[in-house]
Amino acid sequence: MTLSVTVADVHRMTPDVKQFRLVADDHGFEFDPGQHTAVHFEADGEEQSRPYTAINAPGTNQLVLAIKRYDDGTGSVYMHDRTPGDEIEIDPVEGNLHLRDPDRDALFVATGTGITPLYPMVRQYASEGTGRGKLIFGERDQEHLIFRESLDQLRAGTDAVSVEYVLSDAADDAAWNGKTGHVQDHLLETFEELDDLERVDCYVCGVPEMVVETRDLLEDAGADEDRIFTEGWEADAAAED
Incomplete structure (x- = not known):
């Protein structure tokens, strides 16, 4: 099940990386730092998705993604074309990378x-x-x-x-x-x-x-x-x- 979010703002971090702040209505994102969502989009007439990591802290109605643009990357090109006010579909946040034991x-x-x-x-x-x-x-x-x-x-x-x-x-x-x-x-x-x-x-x-x-x-x-x-x-x- 996907969730609709709105692009609140876009910030350029490096020559080929942009930061996107996504806001959801009436939804709080709970996850472990390091985990990722997936952005859904259409390319070549087919539904596709690409994973991107949430770089902000959990517990709010926002996700912040840092995405590098690749000229041949359908997902990154799609995201780099987004502007504030656009709505996109994303997956829940999950993934294998998260801190296992802070005492080690x-x-x-x-x-x-x-x-x-x-x-x-x-x-x-x-x-x-x-x-x-x-x-x-x-x-x-x-x-x-x-x-x-x-x-x-x-x-x-x-x-x-x-x-x-x-x-x-x-x-x-x-x-x-x-x-x-x-x-x-x-x-x-x-x-x-x-x-x-x-x-x-x-x-x-x-x-x-x-x-x-x-x-x-x-x-x-x-x-x-x-x-x-x-x-x-x-x-x-x-x-x-």
């Missing part, structure tokens, strides 16, 4: 828009976690780092969570003095910092190949495979490429 150490690994479910989870961990949390976030360049200002404020205001950025296209960026390459290149040093991976909950989201490779690296380094959490479809997607 936590590692969050994201690339690109894979940050959208992990961002609210990191905020929740910073508020409720009793262990150590670390986010490694990979992007092309500084301009495309979604939530950077919020994440910088979060890590400046707490010792509970550390945040590291890894840029894959920063060779000519004289203003960048952080890590470069891919997030997988820097995982081994992170594992050493975390000491005992068996005591760490690992949350991974991003392009399928990164998710699959990161899971393998985690398991090889001693992480409990039952404490590595992803959306669950990445292995099949990576095998198709």
Whole structure:
């Protein structure tokens, strides 16, 4: 069963990412940070849907989605054409990515828009976690780092969570003095910092190949495979490429 919501406002976050605030009449959204809804739309004469993560806190009549536009992406193109006042149909909020145990150490690994479910989870961990949390976030360049200002404020205001950025296209960026390459290149040093991976909950989201490779690296380094959490479809997607 879908729910009708109204686009209240639209805000550009990066050159290719927009934030949409959706409001429902007489409906409160209850969910775990990190879970997603699905937007329904018509394309090529067929009903389709695409999942997008709610990045706001639960318990209100609103959902906030951060959506990257892909030129060949039917769902993202549809959403980027929405304007305030438009009505759209969405599914209830659900999904496999949510914080399991705030009393365990936590590692969050994201690339690109894979940050959208992990961002609210990191905020929740910073508020409720009793262990150590670390986010490694990979992007092309500084301009495309979604939530950077919020994440910088979060890590400046707490010792509970550390945040590291890894840029894959920063060779000519004289203003960048952080890590470069891919997030997988820097995982081994992170594992050493975390000491005992068996005591760490690992949350991974991003392009399928990164998710699959990161899971393998985690398991090889001693992480409990039952404490590595992803959306669950990445292995099949990576095998198709």
